[in-house]
Amino acid sequence: MNRWSPIGIKNMKKSHALLAVFAAFVFGLANGFSATKFQQKQFAEGDTNGDKSLTKKEYVAVKLASGKKSAQKNNREFNEEKVATRQAKAFGRYDIDGNGKLSEEEFYASFPARKK
């Protein structure tokens, strides 16, 4: 279920999303996975029930937490509601196999696509 290879075959409808993730994945490789430690930390923090996947709620919560932190650090305004809405939408894009949860791979793949 959570492996890379069978996803594209079973879920052709999501090929666009898959392509985006693949591009992000390659981009991540090119960058030497510099964000990996951060990703792992976020995933671990986000996965509050420890089932090795992030529900939408867990995902949004961890994104809100990190967004808030970086906003504070950069002295920027943080619109929690706006960010939550955006992240809830993003969740659907990253959930490649459409099971309503982000596996570690799906979560990590979501990172390199973010603006630096």
Ligand SMILES: [Ca+2]
């Ligand atoms: Ca979880």
Ligand SMILES: [Ca+2]
């Ligand atoms: Ca999934």
